[in-house]
Amino acid sequence: MSFKVPYSHLRRLANQLKRLPGVGERGAWRIAIDLASSPPRRVRELAKALIAVTEKTALCPKCHNLAEGEACWICMDPERDRSKICVVEDPLDLFSIEGTGAYRGLYHVLGGLISPWEGVTPSSLHVGDLLERVQEGVSEVILALPSTLEGEATSQYVAKLLKGKVKVTRLGRGLPVGVEPEFADPITLGDSLRGREEV
Amino acid sequence: MSFKVPYSHLRRLANQLKRLPGVGERGAWRIAIDLASSPPRRVRELAKALIAVTEKTALCPKCHNLAEGEACWICMDPERDRSKICVVEDPLDLFSIEGTGAYRGLYHVLGGLISPWEGVTPSSLHVGDLLERVQEGVSEVILALPSTLEGEATSQYVAKLLKGKVKVTRLGRGLPVGVEPEFADPITLGDSLRGREEV
Numbered sequence: 001m002s003f004k005v006p007y008s009h010l011r012r013l014a015n016q017l018k019r020l021p022g023v024g025e026r027g028a029w030r031i032a033i034d035l036a037s038s039p040p041r042r043v044r045e046l047a048k049a050l051i052a053v054t055e056k057t058a059l060c061p062k063c064h065n066l067a068e069g070e071a072c073w074i075c076m077d078p079e080r081d082r083s084k085i086c087v088v089e090d091p092l093d094l095f096s097i098e099g100t101g102a103y104r105g106l107y108h109v110l111g112g113l114i115s116p117w118e119g120v121t122p123s124s125l126h127v128g129d130l131l132e133r134v135q136e137g138v139s140e141v142i143l144a145l146p147s148t149l150e151g152e153a154t155s156q157y158v159a160k161l162l163k164g165k166v167k168v169t170r171l172g173r174g175l176p177v178g179v180e181p182e183f184a185d186p187i188t189l190g191d192s193l194r195g196r197e198e199v
Numbered sequence: 200m201s202f203k204v205p206y207s208h209l210r211r212l213a214n215q216l217k218r219l220p221g222v223g224e225r226g227a228w229r230i231a232i233d234l235a236s237s238p239p240r241r242v243r244e245l246a247k248a249l250i251a252v253t254e255k256t257a258l259c260p261k262c263h264n265l266a267e268g269e270a271c272w273i274c275m276d277p278e279r280d281r282s283k284i285c286v287v288e289d290p291l292d293l294f295s296i297e298g299t300g301a302y303r304g305l306y307h308v309l310g311g312l313i314s315p316w317e318g319v320t321p322s323s324l325h326v327g328d329l330l331e332r333v334q335e336g337v338s339e340v341i342l343a344l345p346s347t348l349e350g351e352a353t354s355q356y357v358a359k360l361l362k363g364k365v366k367v368t369r370l371g372r373g374l375p376v377g378v379e380p381e382f383a384d385p386i387t388l389g390d391s392l393r394g395r396e397e398v
Contacts, residue, residue, distance in 0.1 A: 003298060004294075005272075005297075007267045007272075008267070009248070009255045009256060010252055010265065010267070012248050013248040013251070016244060016245045016248050020233060021229050021230060021233050022226045023222075026291075027220075029291060029294065031219045031220060032252065033289065033290045034219060035219075035249060035253070036252050036265050037258065037290075038253070040253040040254070043249050043250070043252070044250065044253065045215060046216075047246040047247075047249045047250050048246075049208070049211050049215050050212065050242050050243075050245060050246045050249075051242070051246050052211070053208045053209055053212045053235050054234070054235070054237070054242035054243065055239070057208060057235040059236065066206065066209065066232065068206045068208055073204075090232065091236075092225075092228060092229055095202040095203075095204055095228065096202075098203065098204075099203065111236075
């Protein structure tokens with residue numbers, strides 16, 4: 001679906017917007033139309049916020065989280081437990097884990113998942129320097145990758161790489177909160193049985 | 200859900216993005232993170248496209264469609280049938296109707312729907328000048344508003360306003376293409392029976 005609108009500026013904006021994550025063709029046009037109908041001040045503020053982020057944000061040279069400054073706020077925090085590294089796909093997963101308040105260690109952001117059919121190999125991820133970081137007094141690496149095909153493949157790759165060098169764990173599997181066993185899918189239910197805990 | 204990320208630039212961008220149509224809190228953060236991790240050239244191009252749209256686009260003074268120029272491409276096209284006006288909620292609906300190729304008349308974009316609980320009254324819509332336009336040799340006004348509560352209320356309001364001045368029709372109701380009667384909701388199925396056509 002592409003609209004036959006003879007407006008070059010609107011089309012150019014829609015074409016750029018549809019490359020954003022979670023924005024499809026129709027969503028891109030809807031946003032473009034909304035912005036074209038908005039007060040210019042609002043659109044200029046958005047453009048300014050974009051420029052500010054691209055100028056002030058970089059990747060943390062240690063963990064590849066986003067950083068406004070020389071390193072990210074986690075690597076710079078002297079209170080964090082430097083014996084643990086939690087491996088995540090992207091900063092959004094990191095922010096979500098931080099939101100739980102249940103983790104006080106460091107992170108390592110891979111920047112993607114291994115996916116041969118999309119041309120993502122281990123060499124295009126931040127994997128090599130994880131091996132280096134592990135040698136600096138780290139006692140545990142926690143794999144917090146998605147439980148998808150790509151996530152599993154990446155977890156297995158990283159676990160193999162670190163084998164014998166450090167203790168490697170992964171996030172627990174089981175019933176999400178609020179879900180009754182009868183409505184859980186068989187794989188989740190099986191995981192929850194294998195991962196049962198003494199009460 | 201809001202992340203406790205101590206980055207002012209990223210947060211400001213996410214806050215602006217979540218005001219866009221179809222973008223929620225999580226989606227806004229995902230887009231902000233994606234842009235913060237993107238090559239600066241790509242982000243600058245998006246900012247430029249935003250500025251260009253806000254500088255080069257305005258609302259058409261006749262029909263309130265988007266216009267890059269003095270009026271929209273439809274109002275400026277001498278080939279269009281000026282005896283018909285199709286009333287739509289927003290430019291996206293207009294673009295979609297244009298995509299069918301089934302309509303060669305003019306349009307009138309209301310810029311919203313009447314919604315007392317959201318504070319949208321007829322006076323905040325482009326309704327008044329529709330009445331003026333109708334007096335310029337228009338023989339039919341086609342209401343192409345959503346079949347929602349607000350859409351119905353707006354259709355009824357506009358129909359009442361134009362009553363006795365011009366023929367008013369609305370889009371046909373019935374089964375969408377590819378849908379079997381057994382899977383249609385009762386209202387749609389009832390509409391399709393009332394709107395049955397001789398074959």
